[in-house]
Amino acid sequence: MAENTFRSPKGVHDILPKDHEYHTYIKKVIRHRARQAGFRRITTPMFENTRVFAQSIGETSDIVSKEMYTFADKKGRSLTLKPEGTAGVVRSFIQHGMNKLPQPVLLYYIEPHFRYDRPQKGRYRQFWQFGFEIIGESDPALDAQIIQLSHKVNEDLGIDGILTLQLNTIGLPESRTEYMQVLQDFYAGKERSLCETCLNRLDKNPLRLLDCKEEDCQILAKLAPDMRDYIDKESLAYHEELLSYLDEMEIEYTENKKIIRGLDYYTKTVFEFWDRETGAQNAIGGGGRYDGLIEQMGGQNTPAVGYAAGIERIIANMKREKIRVPSKDDLHVFVAQLGKEAKKKCLVLIDELREEGIKAMGALGKGSIGVQLKMADKFNVPYAILIGLTEVREKTAIIRDMQKGTQETLPINKVPARLVKMIGENNLDKYSPGELLYS
RNA sequence: GUGAGUGUAGCUCAGUUGGUUAGAGCAUCUGGUUGUGGUCCAGAGGGUCGUGGGUUCAAAUCCCAUCACUCACCCCA
DSSP states (O other), rough: TTTTOOOOOOOOOOOOHHHHHHHHHHHHHHHHHHHHOOOEEEOOOOOHHHHHHHHOOOSSSSHHHSSOOOOOTTTOOOOEEEEHHHHHHHHHHHTTTTGSSSSEEEEEEEEEEEOOOOOOOOOOOOEEEEOOOOOOOOHHHHHHHHHHHHHHHHHTTTOOOGEEEEEEEEOOHHHHHHHHHHHHHHHTTTTGSSSSHHHHHHOOOGGGGGGGOOOHHHHHHSSSSGGTTTOOOOHHHHHHHHHHHHHHHTTOOOTTTOOOSOTTTTEEEEEEEETTHHHHHOEEEEEEETHHHHHTTTSSSOOOEEEEEHHHHHHHHHHTTTEEEEEOOOOSEEEEEHHHHHHHHHHHHHHHHHHHHHEEEESSSOOHHHHHHHHHHHHTTTTEEEEEEHHHTEEEEEEEETTTTEEEEEGGGGGGHHHHHHHHHHHGGOOOTTTTTOO
């Protein structure tokens, strides 16, 4: 690529038509499952005041401390491209007084998100994420429902079999604070055995030390006091209840005490879906309960639970498992014509075909029948329509079966109905705008 | 942010110890065939070898820098 040509910026990519088949399909599954469960779609702005994220996700989190696209607008306001979905949804919940709606409020979103991170497979600076949030009620059954819904989506997309559900409880913030103190006390005097990053983390986020991959740190982590011994009784009971619901629904899970999540707002339940083979490196989604967040952001004390997953990662997994999605983009028919009069007839005919839900394309430029049929072949259509001088004169058209190579001539006004029959009602791309309601 | 690997046509890749005008397959376009596609045949277009600099009589090839991609760490979607 020469110097004077443009390339997309580092870490972002075009979604080309082929990949859109995946995106379209996945979004369809999400919308379908969300609607079935009573969720309603919400779209929050692509950027928020920086404080929305800084306050909710936590100043010391990786996201806020080094991965945000933050910029000043012309009036010097600090704005940030959204790095995750929950903070914006919560801001919107508070701003629009959704606590006055019947509780709980069930919301879902499908949107691009932005993080300044070193690109890798399944890790981009702009990525599509979808999420579900249940706000306004606290009950293990709701956590179970969020997990069930996520699980259902994975199932529909054919990747459920390659994922494991990793589950943990991190308790209420107070008990976590106590445990963090216990951890700091435990590590006091052992600093020499810790790696550099852990030394930095010890002060602000000691929970992370348990997760470190360095050998020496791991040895220490194994000796460290168990978080479960310090978690409040209420959270432990809550967790047990959740487990019993998951058992009832026959959803498999792995209890993983190392799951603590990188966002500060979680309480009690946290979970991630991991790739069975590559583990945490390839988490396709995760979530948990965030009972304190709404109040912390200036709303009333409101419990909530949510889940979010990355669409590009799901696609990567689907491709690895050789899962394909049906293409809705394939054309049904190609209309070839010869001569100016035929072209007129074709323009009208193509419109009629499309009204019937037949995906039709014509070579309305010049070209011999041969060239046009070649195009029809390239576009891989099952049928072609041929209209030449003779057909115009006789008010007919030829329908050609591209696979068999057979043809039939029939009156041009009978063509749409005939094609509908050949293609099959179920395969049509019907669009019915006649659904508008007027009051 | 740290470490490693890779950059040659739209795609997949050859290109020897540095040596004339940088190649192949696929794809694209044209013609053989101005009323019938797929196969076949003939031909064409498309590259300042990622970019910039250096070494050399001579660089796709060696050196340095830079950018991008990939992988690992980190973290997560």
